[in-house]
Amino acid sequence: MDAAEQDFTEYVAARQGALLRTAYLLTGHAQDAEDLVQAVLIKAVPHWPRITGNPEPYLKKALARENISRWRRRRWREVLGPPGQEPSQAPDGTDDRIDLAAALGALSPRQRAIVVLRHYEDLTERATAEALGISIGTVKSHHRDAMAKLRRLIGKPVDVDRPPLVH
């Protein structure tokens, strides 16, 4: 095992949970999240010598973009049913979270990625735009639409008062 492989293996072991959580929010589906993380890690191997040391930004960006690409390739899946044939009730029975999962599933992959990157990964608008390869204006408009949709679906205000961390 060479140094790069050793580094890669150690990173995956340490950070796969965090990657899976982001992937889960992006896909809304446990199995899709696993597939997404695996695909992104496999694709990152050729680039590993370049990104080793701080692979996280690259991988988060890759997760968001790969998810959108995969959705485009199999759009029928999104149409046939909400992502998440997940249990309709969370293990801890929190209704808000069930509502949020369903509402996220109703967003487009790009809107969902913007919500996740802005409010879970705490990226700025500029960093979100760079991660998704779109303009800041597009981020703003998608973000506005996504938040409106979430409010409407959840049926109560969604608190975004806390500003995201500025990177």
Place this chain on the structure above:
Amino acid sequence: MTMLHEDLTALAERAPTSINDADLWHRGRRRMIAQRVGATVVATATVLVLALIGVGGFLAPSTPEPIAPRGEPVMPDHFHNAGKWLPGTDRAGWHGPLIAAWSTSRGGWLRSRPGIVGVSAVTGEYRFLDLPGRAVGPTVRDADFALSPEGGRVAYWTSGEPRVYVDEPDWVTVTGYAVVSTLDGRTLATEEFETEVGLAPEAMTWADEQTLIFEFAQLVIPDDDRLGRLGCCSTDREVMRRDLDSPVAQALPAGVSNSFWHRGNGRGQLIWTQGGADDSFRIAEPITDTVTSLGPSSLSSNSPWALSPNGTRAASTWGGPRGSLGGIPPVIVAELGEGESPARRVPGQWGDRYGHVLGWFDDEHVAFMDLWGGPFRDNDGSSPSELQRIHIDTGEVTRVIRMEQGGPGAAQFALGLLDAPLHEATAPPRPWGPRVSATLGAVGLVGLIGLLWLVRWRRRGRG
């Protein structure tokens, strides 16, 4: 009210906690290798395709279909300039009978060289004629060849070994002639002549499809014996006839000599004027070895006379003082007769035309090559040459063939095919030269080497 960040964090806790991470690294490596192999294959295939297109474009002979039904000869209404890299008959095959041929530059790896392009009367295709042993040098011009009246033969001067070697740069010694069939490239006749330092070709024409007439003198060595300055020429010129059924050429009767301007009418007759004080017409029938002397033209000419198909008229361009006949220089027609051959000016506006009589379409119409484009000058003012059909009594002009400017203005035509049906000509292909193909191949090769180097460099960077 919950904060979105906290809700998302809580929701994310439902994500799986681990993935099957076994072999991820090696799967990534295999995928990378497969991608690079794929990219290399695509790049190589692209290079090969480009190279094949380049080489194929140069090598592949086109095989156009006959233009006319049953493959009968036709006359294109437009002659285009020939590309330097058109295929030659050695590679693409012969394509006769030819409707016309002219000398033009032919591409070569290091430098261009004189070539002869022939246009097929059947397919309209352009090809360079590969004439074995053809001599082109200081004493023989590019245009010194002769296309037969029916376009089935090409005669030309050949080079060989003289008795005395001439030590001059680019010197080509003319020692004989050859005739090849334009149908299949067979050599129908060839002959070498005894010569000390080489022949000085004077003229070459066809009396008919079977009979070649040619004239030459011997180059002479000057008194100071410096071969670097060869004298030209012996005073005695040889005027010879080669019947393609005979093994060798024969000298024509003594009366057929000392003229640069022999011209055949394609029907077995030859016309020339003696020149000098005796400007009488001579009509020779080489097949019967007869020479008839006729009276001189009442108007002088400035170019060779062309004999009508029935042998009773001759046409040329007027050689008198400029302006006295109202223009420069009109076509004149002489009625051949004993005593004097009365000549007349063909009616028409001649002020903006300049050219020469090529031959006759029939006994009433001459074929005039107007090098200035005459009354059909283009809107942009350019004046490509064109072959015109002119009625000798009315002067009515019909444009027959348009010759692209700067190109085949000096074409030789198969005179017996001038009245072949016209067809709308298409431009010949302009294939890439081998240098372009080689450049493409080299660029592709360099690209491939660069790609391989990049792959290796990136692998080393990761190692």
